[in-house]
Amino acid sequence: MARILITSALPYINGIKHLGNLVGSQLPADLYARYARARGHEVMFICATDEHGTPAEIAAAKAGQNVAEYCAELHQVQADLARGFGLSFNHFGRSSSARNRALTQHFAARLGAAGLIEEVSEKQVYSPTDGRFLPDRYIEGTCPNCGYERARGDQCEECTKQLDPTDLIDPRSAISGATDLEVRETRHLYLRQSKLRDTLDQWVDSQKGWPVLTTSIAKKWLHDGDGLQDRGITRDLDWGVPAQFEGAPWQGMEGKVFYVWFDAPIEYIAATAEWADAHGKDEAAWRRWWRTDEGAGDVRYVQFMGKDNVPFHTLSFPATLIGSGEPWKMVDYIKSFNYLNYDGGQFSTSLGRGVFMDQALGILPGDYWRWWLLSHAPENSDAEFTWENFQASVNKDLADVLGNLVSRVTKFCRSKFGEVVPEGGSFGAREDQLIADFRTRLQAYERHMEAMEIRKSAAELRALWVLGNEYLQDAAPWSAFKTDPDMAAAQIRLSLNLIRFYAVLSQPFIPEASARMMAALNCDDWSWPEDPATALGTLPAGHAFEVPDVLFAKITDDQRAAWAAQFSGTG
RNA sequence: GGGCCUGUAGCUCAAUUGGUUAGAGCAGAGCGCUCAUAACGCUUUGGUUGGGGGUUCGAGUCCCUCCGGGCCUACCA
Numbered sequence: 168m169a170r171i172l173i174t175s176a177l178p179y180i181n182g183i184k185h186l187g188n189l190v191g192s193q194l195p196a197d198l199y200a201r202y203a204r205a206r207g208h209e210v211m212f213i214c215a216t217d218e219h220g221t222p223a224e225i226a227a228a229k230a231g232q233n234v235a236e237y238c239a240e241l242h243q244v245q246a247d248l249a250r251g252f253g254l255s256f257n258h259f260g261r262s263s264s265a266r267n268r269a270l271t272q273h274f275a276a277r278l279g280a281a282g283l284i285e286e287v288s289e290k291q292v293y294s295p296t297d298g299r300f301l302p303d304r305y306i307e308g309t310c311p312n313c314g315y316e317r318a319r320g321d322q323c324e325e326c327t328k329q330l331d332p333t334d335l336i337d338p339r340s341a342i343s344g345a346t347d348l349e350v351r352e353t354r355h356l357y358l359r360q361s362k363l364r365d366t367l368d369q370w371v372d373s374q375k376g377w378p379v380l381t382t383s384i385a386k387k388w389l390h391d392g393d394g395l396q397d398r399g400i401t402r403d404l405d406w407g408v409p410a411q412f413e414g415a416p417w418q419g420m421e422g423k424v425f426y427v428w429f430d431a432p433i434e435y436i437a438a439t440a441e442w443a444d445a446h447g448k449d450e451a452a453w454r455r456w457w458r459t460d461e462g463a464g465d466v467r468y469v470q471f472m473g474k475d476n477v478p479f480h481t482l483s484f485p486a487t488l489i490g491s492g493e494p495w496k497m498v499d500y501i502k503s504f505n506y507l508n509y510d511g512g513q514f515s516t517s518l519g520r521g522v523f524m525d526q527a528l529g530i531l532p533g534d535y536w537r538w539w540l541l542s543h544a545p546e547n548s549d550a551e552f553t554w555e556n557f558q559a560s561v562n563k564d565l566a567d568v569l570g571n572l573v574s575r576v577t578k579f580c581r582s583k584f585g586e587v588v589p590e591g592g593s594f595g596a597r598e599d600q601l602i603a604d605f606r607t608r609l610q611a612y613e614r615h616m617e618a619m620e621i622r623k624s625a626a627e628l629r630a631l632w633v634l635g636n637e638y639l640q641d642a643a644p645w646s647a648f649k650t651d652p653d654m655a656a657a658q659i660r661l662s663l664n665l666i667r668f669y670a671v672l673s674q675p676f677i678p679e680a681s682a683r684m685m686a687a688l689n690c691d692d693w694s695w696p697e698d699p700a701t702a703l704g705t706l707p708a709g710h711a712f713e714v715p716d717v718l719f720a721k722i723t724d725d726q727r728a729a730w731a732a733q734f735s736g737t738g
Numbered sequence: 739g740g741g742c743c744u745g746u747a748g749c750u751c752a753a754u755u756g757g758u759u760a761g762a763g764c765a766g767a768g769c770g771c772u773c774a775u776a777a778c779g780c781u782u783u784g785g786u787u788g789g790g791g792g793u794u795c796g797a798g799u800c801c802c803u804c805c806g807g808g809c810c811u812a813c814c815a
Contacts, residue, residue: 179815220815291813303813321813332813383742384810391741396812427815474743474809505743505809543751548744549808556750559764567777575774582773622751626762633778640779645772659773717775 170209170465172456172496173200174435176472176480177217177262180241181226183248185514185523186552187507190540191473195502195621197254198541199469201675202616204255205695211456214249215260215438216242219407220427221302225342234406238263248524252533253678258445260438262430263406267437271408271430272415275400277491278358279416285357285397286417292320292332296345300353300403301332305342308335354419356401356410358429360486364395367482367489370497378546380474381501385481398483400429432484436495456496463496469619470501477503502619505545509552510731522552522734530730534677535561535719541676542625554731558722565677569632569669570718573684575639576662577714583648584656588664590708592657601638601661605668605699608634612672628673635665663688663712664703668696680718687715 175196178184193214200212218238227237238261246259261267278284291300306320311334315323319341320332332338339346360367371385389395401410407424411417436457443453455462470480480501488495508514514521527536539560543550580589608631615624639662648655670684671693685691689712696702706712 177815181815217815222814301813305814319814322811380743380809387741387810388812391811398812402813426813431815475815478810478812479815508808547751550750553749556764560750562775563764566775571775571777573774575777577774579773626752629763636778637780639773640771643771643773648773719775721775 168207168209169203169467170456171200171203171211172463172466172468173203173210173212174468174470175212175214176470176476177215177431177434178245179220179222180216180218180238180245181222182241182516183244183523183525185509185516185521186527186536186540187509187514187521188473189252189524189536190507190544191504192471192476193249193254194252194537194540195504195544195619196469196471197252197256198621198624198675199471199502199616199619201255201678205671205674205693206613207695210257211439211442212255212257213260213435213438213442214254214256215258215262215434215441216245217427217431217434218242218261218263219404219424219430221299221305221402221404224299224404224406235263244525248528251528252524252537255678258438258442260434260441262427262434262437264434264437264441266440266444267430267434268408270437270440271425271433272412274433274487274491275356275410275425275429276414276416277493278487281490281492283359283362283486283490284400284417285359286354287357287399288352288354289399290350291353291403292338292348293351294340294343294345294348296347297340297343300351301340301342301348302402303330303332305340306332306335306338306348307341308332308338311336353403355399355423356417356420357397358400358483358486358490359397360482360490361395361397363486363489364389367395367485370485370489371481374500377501378503380505381477381481381503384474384477384503388478388482395482400426402426428479428483429487432479433487459494459496466496467500468496468498470498472501472503474503474505477501500619505547505549507540507543507545507550507552510554510735511551520735526734531561531722532679534679535565538565538625538677541621542629544621546620546622554727558724558727561719562721564629564632565680565719566717566721568629568636569673569680572632572635572639572669573666573687573715573718576659576666577687577712579645580659580663580712581714583652584659586712586714588660588706588708588710588712589656590660592651592653592655592660594657594661597638597642598657598661601634602700602703604634605631609672609696609699616675625676628676631672632669635662635669638662638665660706660708661703664706667692667705668699668702671696671702683715683718688712 173196176192200210203210224234227234230237242261292306293300303320307317309316310318310323338348368389401423404424408430410423410425411420439453439456457463509521539557612627642658644655644658666684667688667690670681674681692705
């Protein structure tokens with residue numbers, strides 16, 4: 168038994184996330200957390216909403232709410248959706264928590280004391296109309312390169328040229344359209360991560376078996392151009408962790424807050440503290456996960472994220488932890504994902520293109536989505552969601568291979584033996600072969616799950632389901648029943664146990680369906696089948712069960728067509 | 739511009755890291771079964787591994803080049 172700390176990249180508070188966001192971090196993290204728990208490990212699975220930053224302030228203003236109210240509301244919405252998808256966080260925190268404020272300021276003070284924070288005076292665009300400094304991308308204007316009129320201050324989307332906001336012709340605020348923009352001098356704190364470049368480089372080198380995607384992005388940032396750049400970690404905003412606080416090693420930072428990408432990863436730690444608070448536990452309870460000098464020495468820490476988050480997790484956050492000079496637990500493995508596209512293009516919030524978490528749950532239960540998303544996780548390259556593919560996978564894998572197996576076994580038993588595990592008969596060569604096959608495939612499944620090879624795990628799980636259908640076809644208890652009812656009884660006894668076996672194995676992928684399978688069997692023995700032969704004897708003869716409702720309904724062609732039209736974003 | 743990833747059967751993906759005849763699932767074809775959500779099982783068609791060149795006893799895998807798709811490039815988070 169090991170102790171495993173798992174974090175999923177924090178979903179931003181600004182609105183409901185789409186399926187691409189879900190499959191890029193929270194869902195695979197949940198799969199791994201569920202599997203680790205099923206294997207008896209002690210797991211701390213942490214996620215939270217990332218609530219600070221300009222987009223949150225603007226979204227709140229648009230909604231006519233103050234930021235705190237807006238965030239509280241959206242946090243609840245996201246928490247409810249997470250529950251709908253069966254995400255089994257030990258805690259789903261908020262980066263705006265008091266815990267995070269204290270920890271963020273703690274790290275900032277430590278970094279300051281270590282000489283790793285520098286005050287830099289720079290020029291930023293200020294909008295009097297909006298009453299705020301504008302991040303580059305919130306300034307629009309005409310591109311000096313190609314003449315595109317809606318170029319953004321960071322880059323022109325038309326000609327892809329990188330821009331500085333002051334390059335724009337006729338610049339205006341993307342928020343209000345105001346043109347009375349001015350350039351103001353402002354002072355900010357910079358994290359001098361360039362001083363830690365060699366340390367970070369060696370640390371990345373010392374990691375074994377990280378996905379190429381993870382290391383290549385880290386290496387790029389470490390070695391591109393002049394190497395790792397220092398990074399501003401404060402912003403001129405109201406909403407966030409105040410950069411000026413008691414004990415701060417600097418002055419004059421009133422009215423400024425830490426940049427989200429400084430405080431968001433720290434929330435991983437803070438959320439664990441929030442977990443302790445929520446469960447009436449003491450400080451030691453969360454520190455044993457995070458401080459190697461207070462019990463975290465034997466913790467294995469795994470992070471899940473989309474590729475866009477890799478630089479922050481391979482460089483900025485480690486720089487924060489190392490720079491603090493304190494023995495904080497560093498990540499052991501970073502599992503990163505490519506993007507999920509929607510039917511030939513990108514998911515688009517503004518165009519209403521693609522399926523968002525709330526809409527998905529409105530159509531079908533979470534397990535349907537979990538199965539498709541996980542079995543098609545964008546591990547090696549970007550993946551694509553199409554309704555045809557979704558329909559085919561759900562109908563074939565879930566309804567036909569697994570769901571129908573449960574139906575045929577339970578219904579056959581009910582009609583011939585009643586809703587009780589039948590007694591009599593004994594196992595022979597056929598059953599021995601099945602168990603031998605299970606041993607082989609189960610090992611492969613476990614190996615892939617431990618390696619976080621998600622698609623391969625899904626394929627292996629499906630192969631395990633198929634073995635059940637093959638066995639049943641071969642054993643043909645409906646024939647055996649006519650000549651040798653005892654043999655049929657033994658076959659069905661094994662088959663009913665097969666359902667429990669599958670419920671346990673499938674639980675990380677489709678927890679809700681697994682729970683229904685177990686409920687139908689009147690069983691709550693979720694112990695992992697260390698040995699298939701033993702596991703297939705869990706339900707004894709005479710044990711009562713019920714025939715469950717259809718486990719997975721099929722998606723009809725009409726439904727598929729209607730949904731494809733509904734989410735195309737053209738209407 | 740620079741960097742990285744990627745291109746394998748009609749579709750979605752594998753291929754033990756250079757090693758026999760490139761494998762699965764879906765779709766297609768044929769057969770079987772009748773317990774089951776018209777489900778399941780068996781058999782089977784289908785590939786000049788994007789094109790070209792090279793290294794090697796041997797290349798899907800390594801090198802060069804061309805073509806296509808995608809991502810990142812530090813102030814979106």
